[in-house]
Amino acid sequence: MEKNTSTLDDLDFAILSCLQKDGRMSFTEIAEQLNVSVGTARTRLNRLIEEGVIHIVGRVDPDKVGFRAYAHVAVYVRPATLKEHVAEEIAKMPEVSFLASTSGDYDLEVDVMCQTNNHLVEFINEISRIEGIYQTKTTLYFKVYKYAQPDLNLLKN
Amino acid sequence: MEKNTSTLDDLDFAILSCLQKDGRMSFTEIAEQLNVSVGTARTRLNRLIEEGVIHIVGRVDPDKVGFRAYAHVAVYVRPATLKEHVAEEIAKMPEVSFLASTSGDYDLEVDVMCQTNNHLVEFINEISRIEGIYQTKTTLYFKVYKYAQPDLNLLKN
DNA sequence: TTGTAGGTCTGCATATTTTGCAGATAATTG
DNA sequence: CAATTATCTGCAAAATATGCAGACCTACAA
DSSP: OOOSSOOOOHHHHHHHHHHHHOTTOOHHHHHHHHTSOHHHHHHHHHHHHHTTSEEEEEEEOHHHHTOOEEEEEEEEESSGGGHHHHHHHHHTOTTEEEEEEESSSSSEEEEEEESSHHHHHHHHHHHHTSTTEEEEEEEEEEEEEEEOOOOGGGGOO | OOOSSOOOOHHHHHHHHHHHHOTTOOHHHHHHHHTSOHHHHHHHHHHHHHTTSEEEEEEEOHHHHTOOEEEEEEEEESSGGGHHHHHHHHHTOTTEEEEEEESSSSSEEEEEEESSHHHHHHHHHHHHTSTTEEEEEEEEEEEEEEEOOOOGGGGOO
């Protein structure tokens, strides 16, 4: 038997918390903060990464690098059997930052980052050609107030 | 005059790309890949972080740590003048992973990570008490197909 | 109880990386 | 063209990561 998702203990959560704050925190510093040896911090963290519990990435500020049009696209698929196919096609597009199936009126939600409104329009035109896309409804995000990591403290119950 | 967002050159973008792939990549490795000195890689990267162009975080897999209910909540605010106030209040809640104002029918979009459906219901009840929230509409995300960083290659035009 | 096996933790020596800094280079400005 | 400023490079010292052997701690079976 393989355990690919072992249960996480308090130390694991503490390590995850550290990395949510600063993804480049050194093993040494994590070890100091949590009062364990460097080796332990390393073993744990490496396993968490290995198992895919955490993934350390540089998150770019879209606006600062030049993405000026951030939008939400609701996609209606007909016939419904094409949903997986449509999802696969949409996922391929580099503008797509988030794609999920939903329980709402529409079938798929797509979040898109484009450089300009023109670019966004082109994107919509582009995906509209995918077989199975019946309709799309686009909503612009005007101002992002919060963009956070899941709060691990909620799990401490 | 202060330059808080200097223009980014190719080297900056290359560094950002490296970190989008692996937020813990060392200065040394970045320097080797891009054929510059370690010092240069360090100076550039530190500045990018300093200026807030990139932020290195550990991104936890919500499902693996125990968040089983990921949902989209559309919030309608009346009167509209309370929008900022409502946004502030909602932003305070730890379950909220994304909050933005939109151009759609509704005023605010809230993405929420909860442990269970019960927890989600409680959350909705909770925010419904905020002054100015007229109505909410909740949609569950069933399956997340893609969750990616903005693709910097799109900017190379 | 005792013994065994599996997993985890610790500390140490070594290898690698980061940091601070001074001089070399390139770009900008008057 | 000279002067100023910003950026890059390479080096030595400090800090950090890595590999590994032994200690420790469970769990299970005789």
